[in-house]
Amino acid sequence: MKYAGKAHKVGDHIDTDAIIPARFLVTSDPQELGQKCFEGLEEGWVKRVNAGDILVGGKNFGCGSSREHAPIAILGAGMPVVIAHSYARIFYRNGFNMGLVLLEIGDDIERISDGDELEVDAKSGTIQNKTTNEVIKSLPVPEFMTEILTSGGLVEYVRKKVA
């Protein structure tokens, strides 16, 4: 669960309409949604992303709709990890269920700038900012979430139960 890539920083209260506007919700295909990721923030936003890059959000990241298309679009755009000050509740659940790694670091978010090179160890919650040579620790992932992750996501978790 180690990742490395460039930080793409977005602001506070980034809502699900910004992540993936409703007009694109006529598909659930990750590739198609990925191409439209952050189209509600800026046209063609996704062109700046290279596979493996890391999204950095502010406060209340993912507020708004329950649409699971939002974490799917972020994954589809090639970003496997989000680091944020805090998350909207529904997005937090959806992210884990979809296999998107979510780290919450509160005010330490200020220690990451747009374009910084980051290395993330999701298991220990350690973020290395290679640009500033700083190490940031995220809040631990709640135990119950780890249980879903170790089952291989919610689909697998339920699969075992209905079997």
Place this chain on the structure above:
Amino acid sequence: MAQTLAQKILQRHCSEEVGVAGNIVQCSTSLVLANDITAPLSIDSFRKMGARKVFDREKIALVCDHFTPNKDIDSAEQVKKVREFAREMDILHYYEGGNSGVEHALLPELGLVGPGDIVVGADSHTCTYGGLGAFATGMGSTDIAGAMALGETWFKVPETIRVNITGNLEKFTTSKDLILHLIGVIGVDGALYRALEFGGSVVDEMEIEARMTMANMAIEAGGKAGLFPADSRTIAYCTDSGFADPEEIYPDSGAEYFRVVDIDVSGMSPQIACPHLPDNVKPVEELKNVKVDQVVLGSCTNGRISDLRAAAEIIKGRKVHKDVRFIVLPATPRIYEQALDEGLIKIFAQAGGIVGPPTCGPCLGGHMGILAAGERCLATTNRNFKGRMGSLESEVYLGSPITAAAAALTGEIIHPEKV
């Protein structure tokens, strides 16, 4: 232990002790909901989970309301997928076409939701049912697929913010103005991970539809749920809608709250949420010369019969401003019929309004009523995020049905007493 409403309702559905905030508990679900945007993903996840049957064909509701009547081939395919799944699983509560309406207005009206229920829905405004004393919350499609298969899901017991509302409500001030005011006070992340619990003398006197308007927007403060006590008004509403044996539910005195917010509504004027967040709230008189191109009256927040009546009272006998497109969407077929019977549709049509079918489309810029660059809309809906209703360069203001009616007549956002 003295319990909040949230703890009390979770306990009814949980075999272990719910206990303190922060605990994670497994609870049975009373109703599981998805719509034409979120159900297709739920169906995919349901199949991948290896599930063959839903936990209870009578406790799942699938409502096609966002891109309907279908706007294009892709949305028609999505609805087809939902329809075929509903038939395969023999799901009792499947709604489309002339039987369908805005989900959160439709389900309470059909008696499918009541006090003490736990409702989970793949739609963030599922929290609306808190107006009926239910613990109701939005989740993603895969969580909903799990609940459709198992009839249970997990919750972190939330801390609760208690909101006491007292004082005398002014003539043109409504429950929509109260919830906008609260979101303005606590912010769009003010209730993050927490439940909002409403009470106080104003709430005691508040009609059920008005309570649902407030519970609906709990999510706009980041809330997990917005809860109202189930009192004699709730019982009367639920009995009328055909919900079996509704029971009164109140929080225990001495329950522990994360925070208490006291609001005295006396003298409060209508409130408007300005672009681009629902917490950018100002009293209407502070807005000067804000012209509008479009007004939308409808949605799961304010598309109920009481909302249409309140707007019609102001519109009656007058004409919509020539520069305004006034879109009116009764939220369900029954509301549409009531509005016809009461002459409200005629009032809107004669004034030059556009009366559309029950649909969620315009609220999310998905279907009908899309805004062009530079355009401005006053809507009775629940979100004004940048680009929510169309162009990234458009603006959405949020207000009550009464301020919407005043804006439709004058072409600007104005105190309704001046109309």
